[in-house]
Amino acid sequence: xxxxxxxxxxxxxxxxxxxxxxxxxxxxxxxxxxxxxxxxxxxxxxxxxxxxxxxxxxxxxxxxxxxxxxxxxxxxxxxxxxxxxxxxxxxxxxxxxxxxxxxxxxxxxxxxxxxxxxxxxxxxxxxxxxxxxxxxxxxxxxxxxxxxxxxxxxxxxxxxxxxxxxxxxxxxxxxxxxxxxxxxxxxxxxxxxxxxxxxxxxxxxxxxxxxxxxxxxxxxxxxxxxxxxxxxxxxxxxxxxxxxxxxxxxxxxxxxxxxxxxxxxxxxxxxxxxxxxxxxxxxxxxxxxxxxxxxxxxxxxxxxxxxxxxxxxxxxxxxxxxxxxxxxxxxxxxxxxxxxxxxxxx
Numbered sequence: 332x333x334x335x336x337x338x339x340x341x342x343x344x345x346x347x348x349x350x351x352x353x354x355x356x357x358x359x360x361x362x363x364x365x366x367x368x369x370x371x372x373x374x375x376x377x378x379x380x381x382x383x384x385x386x387x388x389x390x391x392x393x394x395x396x397x398x399x400x401x402x403x404x405x406x407x408x409x410x411x412x413x414x415x416x417x418x419x420x421x422x423x424x425x426x427x428x429x430x431x432x433x434x435x436x437x438x439x440x441x442x443x444x445x446x447x448x449x450x451x452x453x454x455x456x457x458x459x460x461x462x463x464x465x466x467x468x469x470x471x472x473x474x475x476x477x478x479x480x481x482x483x484x485x486x487x488x489x490x491x492x493x494x495x496x497x498x499x500x501x502x503x504x505x506x507x508x509x510x511x512x513x514x515x516x517x518x519x520x521x522x523x524x525x526x527x528x529x530x531x532x533x534x535x536x537x538x539x540x541x542x543x544x545x546x547x548x549x550x551x552x553x554x555x556x557x558x559x560x561x562x563x564x565x566x567x568x569x570x571x572x573x574x575x576x577x578x579x580x581x582x583x584x585x586x587x588x589x590x591x592x593x594x595x596x597x598x599x600x601x602x603x604x605x606x607x608x609x610x611x612x613x614x615x616x617x618x619x620x621x622x623x624x625x626x627x628x629x630x631x632x633x634x635x636x637x638x639x640x641x642x643x644x645x646x647x648x649x650x651x652x653x654x655x656x657x658x659x660x661x662x663x664x665x666x667x668x669x670x671x672x673x674x675x676x677x
Contacts, residue, residue: 420447420448420451423451423455424451427454427455427458430462435452435455435456483495483496484496486559486560488538488541488542488560489541489542489545489560490542490545490549491545491548491549491558491559491560491566492557492558492559492560493559493560493561494559494560494561494562496559497557497559497561497567497569498620498624500557500559500569501517501557501567501569501620501623501624502620504557504569504571504620505613505619505620505623507571508571508613508614509613509614513571513572514572514573514574514612514613515569515570515571515572515573515612515613515623516570516573516574516575516577516578516610516611516612516613517567517568517569517570517578517610517611517612517613517623517624517627518567518568518570518578518581518582518585518608518609518610518627519561519565519566519567519568519608519609519610519624519627519628519630519631520544520548520565520566520567520568520585520606520607520608520631521562521564521565521566521606521607521608521609521631521635522540522541522544522564522565522604522605522606523604523605523606523607523635523639523640523677524602524639524677525537525540525563525564525677526677527602527677528540528602528604531602532602539594540604541560541564543592543594543604544566544589544604544606545558545560545566547585547588547589547592548566548568548585551581551584551585551588552568552570552581555571555572556568556569556570556571557569557571565631567624567627568581574612575610575612575615575644575646578610578612579610579642579644582608582610582642583642585606585608586605586606586608586640586641586642589604589605589606590603590604590605590606590640592604605639605640606640607631607634607635607639607640607641607643608630608631608634608641608642608643609627609628609629609630609631609632609633609634609642609643609644609645610627610630610642610643610644610645611623611624611626611627611630611644611645612645616645616646626645626648627645629645629648629653629655630643630644630645630647630648631643632653632655633647633648633651633653635677636653
């Protein structure tokens, strides 16, 4: 805590200075008058006028010297008693203007300067409290905003991105791959016969199955890959900088990991779970993000048609001349938007 001493220049400077000045002046006058009396007593009558004038001149000179000394002393006292505390107060104001609130200043007087210091302390404390409240409010709003953003782009059941955010990120990755001529792959994973899990074991078992599959996918991909739940039991994986061979390797490993997962290996909690996986690549299979999703989805439909629990690439769909039939259409058309894709019942 900064401490201000002697801020009252009225009570601690002017009055003592005046008393000193009067004392010194009285002493000089007494000494000079006493010296004049003695000097004049020893001077002949004819020379007393000249001697008196000389003594008066010396008295004036001594008085001027004493006054000059008092002025110098007063300047030093003002410098120490008034200007230095004022400079410290000005520095404290400048710190507060930068947002660095100083500790309360302390003064031993209650005069005008003391009142100014007290006012500064009250202002600094009010601003300090407002700054703490503002920071607390900012942190709370930032946390609420981050939570709202996470809710807006995350599927709460599985913890992966939702369909809306997935479509946005897929479009961004396609644009980046086009700009830099880098490979990009998309994997779509659909849980086989998922409706039977909900129907025979209840929706809680279905929710646990979705969460387990999502965890298996998250444990299988890189940090730069994008995972999303883009339908009831469908997941999509956007793989930047990944060609068809890399996508095939990941898809086959993921399919096997799901099939071997211990959570349903005993067949008692839920029936054994498998997935059908479709792959498409950019730019060899499509020109836009919508086409990329549509063609990966058609590869999923082809995997379903060929018996489920397998991985298929869009190139195989084209080579086989596979067409989406009315029996394969359903909720997947809504998933694929206007792309013309379809989905089998399971």
